[in-house]
Amino acid sequence: MGLLQHQFSKEFRDIVDFVYNQHFVLDQKLKKEYTDYQKMRMREDIEYNLSFLEISYRLDDKTIFHEYSLWLMSLMMNLMPHVGLTRMKEKMVLHYQLMKEAFKIIKVYDNIDIINQMIDDAILSTNNFQNYAYDAFVTDDRFGLMRRKYLDYLLKHDSKSAMNFIMELFNAGFTLDEIYIDIIQKVMVEVGQLWHRGDIGVAEEHFITVATQSVLSQFYPIIFSTTKKNLRLLSCSVGNELHEMGIRMISDLFEYHGWDTLYLGAAVPKKSILESIESERPHVVALSVTMPQHLLLCRDIALEIKTKYPDVLVGVGGRAFTMTNEIWKTWNVDLYATDARKLIQLSEEKVIRVD
Template identity: 40%
Template sequence: MDRSACSPASASLTRLAAAYLEQLLAGNRRGACALVLDAVRAGADVREIYLKVLQPVQHEVGRLWQENTITVAVEHFCTAATQLVISQLFPYIITETKHGLSMVGCCVGEELHELGMRMVCDFFEMDGWDTYYMGANCPQDAVLAAMAERRPHALCLSVTMHQNVPLARDIIQAVATQFPAVKILVGGFPFLLNPDLAASLGAHGWARDAHEGVRLAAFLCRADQEDAA
């Protein structure tokens, strides 16, 4: 048994997630925000808040919507409230420690589900990366322009809808051709269903969550730096 899953801290975050979801479903954005911010001010780790409160709650909201337990209006309200919470947490994720690595993160094509990628970019920021978050609905030309301007070490692409997988493939191929040194990581629902999909698209790897994505990107980029040295 994973003892960490039964730790007091983990149990506290589980209770916080349940309370946060309850406030969201009750339409109480102010109360939901206060729960999370009070926990962070009391010493809760922001990474843990993302992974064990905000992320699972959003997954549950999505499940409730898919099962027609809540309306799309409620789903949008909950997502907007969580985006507000994340924006209020930004002062807590800024770090003065930088290690010289940079990344660009975006949602491909007509993807409007940007919350996951926003969390990913925040995790990179907390790990000392310089981040460039482009948000939702990013066409290929915009991604390539950002790559040319920013010259990042890594590109992270988010795909939620299966119909956008071909768009991700096109972006990956274009970036690999024009910026061959850049490490390309992908994430989202299609890759959870098919772990081999990322490699078939030409990506260097995929991640289940933000924490895993940061670790993989750091490994790939630092391996390149060591080889160059």
Template identity: 30%
Template sequence: MTAETSRSAFDCSRRDDTLLWLMPVRREPADMEHTFSTEEIEQYQYVPVNSAQAYRDRMFFLLEEVNRVMDARDDLDRLIGNNPRSRMYDNHRNHAAFMATVFALNNYGMLLSVVPWVYRAYASQGFSYDYFPVHLRAWQKVLEENLPPDDAAPLKGIYGRLIASHETFIALSRETTFLEIPAGNSRREEATVRFLEAVLRGDSATSLTISSEQVAGAADLEDFYQWVVRPTMYRVGEMWERGEISVAKEHLASAVVNRILAAHYLDFVMKSDPTRGTVIVAASANEFHEIGARMVASAFELDGWNVEFLGADTPVEDLLEMVAEKRPFVLAVSATMPFNIEHVSRIIERVRALPVWVRPKIMIGGLAFRHLSDPSGLLGANGYAGDCAQAVDLVRKWSGEVIE
């Protein structure tokens, strides 16, 4: 997944607290809302801490071994639909990081919700459905050969359950429909159609003209991002997922949207004067979705905070260096893709190890956490914000303000 969308709530409206402050570009598929029964989830047995740690400790070695096993197959080109092998390697790397998180949290509802999307996304790019059980069996083989039996057995069991559910995942991936986004009103709907056409063409000038028609001042920013930018980017992602546009065109659309956000930032957000402390906002390492985090950063800035927005794919060491230099009151870290929860967890571990006089409050947010009942508690953060309004309110609460 490469492009993005976000919840836009510059005035921190409470009218829609179900939207997440860092969301992926493509429309949210209905399978992400599918609730698996307790019986289905309980078929995935608890993985002991030692097994989860063994997987995490040797993850990169195991990953290379899985790549080697897959590369040795005579039928690999058929399995991956003659795609470049780098695309398969990307999936394997993301799979390993995601499974490390699943094993550490023992959260199999999250696993079952994500797998159908993976089937659909890669099948739309030409991968055969036969690829998925072959890939999973490669993991079973590598785990058996490279981990102690007591550590490997529970992990292999989880992979076995995934393989046994192959036909179910195929059915879910094919039957999924996409959630509709309310049009708001006919004027916004017409603007959204025009904006989509412009960003897909890479036409920044027309995109800016359309946005300027919708945004006369800071008070209009929320509606524009909510009713124009968000559905536009969802549609772009859906088009990519269905193979209607290339990755390059998806990137082009995101780049145009970022230019529009920058223009409105200069016109309306940058003029606000900071009256509070410092907040650092960043997407985790390997997280390339940043539009939502950018919105949250702007919301903090409009609320009077001095904001350091670091953007996408922030390396842990660089982030820690910035924390030491800026001494922020809050560090807000976002992740959209579930396989990046592992990176967020590592950031939290490192920040919590800092001396207390340097250590900021840690806020997490993003679509990656939506299947966790208590994201901050599980990962050790100070709090979780599901949208821009919640993020602003949480920081105000931490600073001792009374929230109306």
């Protein structure tokens, strides 16, 4: 059995209860350091942490939990800098040790050795943690200052100026690909990092996302007026995935480049995806995953698509894949890309060969 598959099983509750309760037994300081709200969130976080361990185990990709342990340590330091690095390391190492102890007592996985290896790696990463490095939000390339200016408008809640600025760039000769990929996409990555560092809150992040969707909508008359190539794309986010802006932007650019697109949105059930493929017969199906917990479902959907519709090209992408050891190479998929520009190029090359 697994944690994702049996989230409400007795074994799952027992694992969470054990780790949660033992934290306070072994670390008496926590009772004073944590408020009631923080204790509630701590329990939720234990469930969340275990879900990453679970998906790493089931996909046989230790990189997922390794990358998550780095991300988690950085997040905790940003959320609670007053705790200090040494104390935070102590807390996280204890957390992982309690996870190991719980799995010894409560039978959940057949191969406990792999679980122990992943947890030991997380402990090592935590002890060696110094500073989780992000890709720089560079200002020394052709688009850097434009990204900075656009983001500054949004951080000031000046949606109108942000919208006008992006349209000015387009009217000045910047291509839609450049605006979408080199400016907007990288700004949204930076926004996520600002949240992770604690520089902005959830409300601010959501405002920027919604404002940017409005900015991009002004290009729809242009996007939908291009000459079509008799090529069809179906795209969506899989599972209970609510992050859908990236795949929406990809769909926009496919449409702009002459494809007919059917964008299904976020949290699309597998049954609905398959029904849409049956009725629409797309050349390419693009599946997006942001949270690694949905990778397993993505793999299963891709496999079923290729089994039922072998001539349909299946492409995958999204932030979750960047946390893996190139796991898509072991799947029955045809395409992987980190941005729309590359995905369109690969799709048109392969569609020509298939057709």
